[in-house]
Amino acid sequence: MTTHAQHAKVGVIGLGAMGLGVAQTLRNRGYQVHVCDVRPGAAADFASAGGVACAHPAELAAQVDVVVSVVVNAAQTEAVLFGEHGAAAAMRAGSTFVMCSTVDPNWSIALEARLAQSGVLYVDGPISGGAAKAAAGQMTMMTSATPAAYAAAGAVLDAMAGKVYRLGDRAGAGSKVKIINQLLAGVHIAAAAEAMALGLREGVDAAAIYEVITHSAGNSWMFENRMAHVLAGDYTPLSAVDIFVKDLGLVLDTARASKFPLPLAATAHQMFMQASTAGYAKEDDSAVIKIFPGITLPQAANDGGQR
Template identity: 80%
Template sequence: MNQNIGLIGLGAMGMGMAGSLRRAGYRVHVCDVRTEVAQAFAADGGVACATPSDVAQACEVLISVVVNAAQTEAVLFGEGGAAAALKPGSVFVMCSTVAPNWSIELEQRLAERNLLYLDAPISGGAARAASGEMTMMTAGRPDAYAKAGQVLDAMAGKVYRLGDRAGNGSKIKIINQLLAGVHIAAAAEAMALGLREGVDAAALYEVITHSAGNSWMFENRMEHVLAGDYTSRSAVDIFVKDLGLVLDTARASKFPLPLSATAHQMFMQASTAGHAHEDDSAVIKIFPGISLPAKG
């Protein structure tokens, strides 16, 4: 296999995805605003490119793993953007968490340039991205899948095909983020109450993770709190953004989301208190009158 694949955005997820593609035998062309990161990836096999346009000229499947819609716009249509350089019939795979209507519109904009599109948000965390076991929530036209389907399978353990037009991938990712954000906020509230009541934090963690009140987010994120380690795996500001998208989506149809709204306020409070770029478990720092475990 000697197919050229492009990937833009070598963050926690993108780096793992690029590595999975390389292991699958693809020649991976990469680009990141941090040129040293792209060059380090290429040193182990691959091609570092200076701009999205350079990646697009070499590839007919281009994967974007940037933070949000604004960055995706820059990748495609900004200076040195990919859209003008992609060959007709190429596939743009969009893996960011964005507003579903924006993703639907992007498919139409790219179709006007004779480009194919997959609405393909991702989930699972950096470790699963690195091992090729993450989840992709995808939607798009059959001809886009025909060209990029094997590429998706090389990056993910689960590739859900959710419709023949863009939109459903982003809608389901938004719902996933609703649950993830609410669960992190609830986990932080529970741990904070335990600390306030003088419960041993490690004992609380042990009991809850073996009881009905457990959640994946409690088990994963409260482990960070016990370690006193708020190094960002997924930052507080990610949930300021993503829960904001959740609420915007529901607001358009006047659908009430009281738990999402509360969790969003908690993450915004943590962000404005100076924890914007810390791990999202740092939302626990908004609770007064508790002493958090120190970093070991």
């Protein structure tokens, strides 16, 4: 445990799949972690094993040096900061707000300036890697911030993540790199689903497709990870279809501003929107495979089947 960890107080707002892992990692690495979540009981459950449960963001922000926000999008981040019992008004000058969501880079740039008016430092710090890596302290952070923000919160960032990329000296670059990552992630999931669907349509055994592709040049991390969900017939949302409706939408918005063409990202976005409107919005993002007609998907054990 570092001397810094013994003294720093950190707050985590949002105890979802990634946020809970972040909070657990910080606790395991010696930080006193304050937490809050909109779901009743989530903060208390975390604090029962060590930590401090707070009723709302303002209560949390008043007690900590670094606030880490792990919510879904910009709108939720706005609510965390500036909504009823928001964190911004309670944060002391010199404290740091770490924004971990996938957002429009221009929104992140504006937020840095807005917080600076009250002396609050800001880290543009989207995260990647999934719940398991967050819980193991092995996720990736794509960050950009002023030198003062890094000085204040750098040790916390290093404790949260296995890899912390420092991509610029002000907000924006972190979110831009996350946007590029999400372009690839969304396209890879959509392509993986298309490939598996074609194999099923042609009568190839799903397990055989998975075995061969994961040991061949066509493999991707997303194929290996997400098509395992399809094989299991398990669409429990680790990352939902609607996350990629949002994230690929941000990708396209970013490119549209400079009239930059993204044909594959646009097609993948349409696929996720089709899956969402077909009723799979809250299912795992691998459920994008359900948009393909005339295929029989693997069934979960003790399940009646998907089609």
